[in-house]
Amino acid sequence: xxxxxxxxxxxxxxxxxxxxxxxxxxxxxxxxxxxxxxxxxxxxxxxxxxxxxxxxxxxxxxxxxxxxxxxxxxxxxxxxxxxxxxxxxxxxxxxxxxxxxxxxxxxxxxxxxxxxxxxxxxxxxxxxxxxxxxxxxxxxxxxxxxxxxxxxxxxxxxxxxxxxxxxxxxxxxxxxxxxxxxxxxxxxxxxxxxxxxxxxxxxxxxxxxxxxxxxxxxxxxxxxxxxxxxxxxxxxxxxxxxxxxxxxxxxxxxxxxxxxxxxxxxxxxxxxxxxxxxxx
Amino acid sequence: xxxxxxxxxxxxxxxxxxxxxxxxxxxxxxxxxxxxxxxxxxxxxxxxxxxxxxxxxxxxxxxxxxxxxxxxxxxxxxxxxxxxxxxxxxxxxxxxxxxxxxxxxxxxxxxxxxxxxxxxxxxxxxxxxxxxxxxxxxxxxxxxxxxxxxxxxxxxxxxxxxxxxxxxxxxxxxxxxxxxxxxxxxxxxxxxxxxxxxxxxxxxxxxxxxxxxxxxxxxxxxxxxxxxxxxxxxxxxxxxxxxxxxxxxxxxxxxxxxxxxxxxxxxxxxxxxxxxxxxx
Numbered sequence: 025x026x027x028x029x030x031x032x033x034x035x036x037x038x039x040x041x042x043x044x045x046x047x048x049x050x051x052x053x054x055x056x057x058x059x060x061x062x063x064x065x066x067x068x069x070x071x072x073x074x075x076x077x078x079x080x081x082x083x084x085x086x087x088x089x090x091x092x093x094x095x096x097x098x099x100x101x102x103x104x105x106x107x108x109x110x111x112x113x114x115x116x117x118x119x120x121x122x123x124x125x126x127x128x129x130x131x132x133x134x135x136x137x138x139x140x141x142x143x144x145x146x147x148x149x150x151x152x153x154x155x156x157x158x159x160x161x162x163x164x165x166x167x168x169x170x171x172x173x174x175x176x177x178x179x180x181x182x183x184x185x186x187x188x189x190x191x192x193x194x195x196x197x198x199x200x201x202x203x204x205x206x207x208x209x210x211x212x213x214x215x216x217x218x219x220x221x222x223x224x225x226x227x228x229x230x231x232x233x234x235x236x237x238x239x240x241x242x243x244x245x246x247x248x249x250x251x252x253x254x255x256x257x258x259x260x261x262x263x264x265x266x267x268x269x270x271x272x273x274x275x276x277x278x279x280x281x282x283x284x285x286x287x288x289x290x291x292x293x294x295x296x297x298x299x300x301x302x303x304x
Numbered sequence: 305x306x307x308x309x310x311x312x313x314x315x316x317x318x319x320x321x322x323x324x325x326x327x328x329x330x331x332x333x334x335x336x337x338x339x340x341x342x343x344x345x346x347x348x349x350x351x352x353x354x355x356x357x358x359x360x361x362x363x364x365x366x367x368x369x370x371x372x373x374x375x376x377x378x379x380x381x382x383x384x385x386x387x388x389x390x391x392x393x394x395x396x397x398x399x400x401x402x403x404x405x406x407x408x409x410x411x412x413x414x415x416x417x418x419x420x421x422x423x424x425x426x427x428x429x430x431x432x433x434x435x436x437x438x439x440x441x442x443x444x445x446x447x448x449x450x451x452x453x454x455x456x457x458x459x460x461x462x463x464x465x466x467x468x469x470x471x472x473x474x475x476x477x478x479x480x481x482x483x484x485x486x487x488x489x490x491x492x493x494x495x496x497x498x499x500x501x502x503x504x505x506x507x508x509x510x511x512x513x514x515x516x517x518x519x520x521x522x523x524x525x526x527x528x529x530x531x532x533x534x535x536x537x538x539x540x541x542x543x544x545x546x547x548x549x550x551x552x553x554x555x556x557x558x559x560x561x562x563x564x565x566x567x568x569x570x571x572x573x574x575x576x577x578x579x580x581x582x583x584x
């Protein structure tokens with residue numbers, strides 16, 4: 025039997041492969057290689073420069089957790105910035121909060137938006153929402169222009185490789201904080217605790233110098249390396265403020281117990297961060 | 305550059321591969337194909353019939369969670385049965401509880417014990433502990449003989465393929481419960497919530513007919529399919545009884561917050577079990 029498999033290797037010691045039913049898009053954009061695969065079990069899958077970004081099956085664990093944790097901690101965010109996130113998954117979640125008046129997606133690669141809009145129809149075409157605005161620009165330049173302020177910023181980026189490496193720097197965190205209104209909260213994609221502990225510790229260290237209530241939390245994503253990923257919560261408001269808010273309807277991954285559980289760190293990892301931890 | 309990779313495929317749509325430094329053991333035992341690999345990052349890795357059983361790097365999340373949850377819920381277990389578990393990892397954890405007087409490992413394949421004892425030296429040779437007893441026998445036959453009773457039973461088995469399929473049947477759960485003292489607790493390896501939801505629901509359904517306080521919990525294991533696995537907690541004592549006990553020293557994965565977090569079920573999965581859930 026002929027079988028097509030897509031293999032991903034982000035780390036030199038670990039590969040993961042998904043069985044492919046059909047290659048729907050395979051193109052070099054001006055910024056990266058973009059694959060849109062239809063896979064067995066996981067459904068449609070976006071791959072950028074060889075790394076799986078999301079699948080229909082398991083993206084809720086990513087998009088709900090990167091958005092609702094800071095949104096709920098803030099309580100009533102009106103203006104939200106999504107860095108990257110051209111697939112629309114984070115935008116869909118952000119727009120579930122009735123307090124939101126404007127959600128800007130700052131995505132470098134217009135093709136990610138176009139291809140995702142066509143294929144990830146389960147996101148309900150959040151781009152059609154009058155509150156959504158797409159800015160096709162490098163996030164660094166957008167934030168350096170310093171014109172706009174936000175209540176919540178979500179850094180929904182690829183991994184720290186090539187151009188995206190700058191999005192994991194202290195300089196970028198400072199730029200995000202300069203664009204944050206008082207009482208605001210940030211969540212960033214921040215890698216996996218087993219594989220990337222040194223990077224996470226480095227980021228946590230400088231974030232602790234910038235805000236009062238940093239915290240690391242994590243979620244389950246079978247199609248990500250190691251089966252999950254984590255996020256850095258960056259705010260002067262503790263994440264626990266979110267536990268008492270009203271949750272959006274129609275969630276598929278998050279609930280109040282999962283919200284709390286996400287901040288429970290396995291002992292080996294808690295020890296590695298022990299001198300830095302404030303709220304967990 | 306020449307590279308050796310080991311690839312595992314338990315499901316028809318998902319493969320995972322680890323980079324191999326050296327193949328240390330490769331043999332057909334009377335029961336299965338046994339590989340002991342030295343892998344990059346994950347260290348020594350036991351593979352049975354092509355499926356990764358444990359690695360040095362990430363086994364704590366499995367062995368601590370399958371043992372301490374029922375041990376702590378019981379409070380002072382004196383006699384413990386481990387079904388399978390010939391690698392010694394669960395035995396090491398069980399023996400950390402000072403109340404334990406005897407821990408029996410009922411393992412079908414003596415070679416698993418011998419090879420693991422030689423290579424997984426981080427388990428501290430729990431077989432040398434005078435409280436440890438190895439029974440080389442099929443667990444079904446051992447339990448059917450019905451001679452011994454236990455305070456805690458840990459079903460630390462391979463996946464439900466071939467002979468091991470019986471270990472996921474209602475009949476086997478009934479046999480374990482017949483061997484359980486009043487106040488006792490069982491934990492079983494019970495697959496992954498994204499990939500095996502139908503099997504988990506089936507097991508939960510019959511377990512609910514057998515005990516008052518069944519519960520499903522989960523842990524992170526990057527080298528397992530989907531990056532994690534779950535366990536069925538089977539007892540007339542709620543798992544929450546364990547939260548107030550004294551924890552063993554020297555844990556690498558579990559702590560009180562992780563203990564509680566393990567029972568938080570992602571919303572899509574909680575909905576699938578909603579009519580069955582008692583304590584979560």
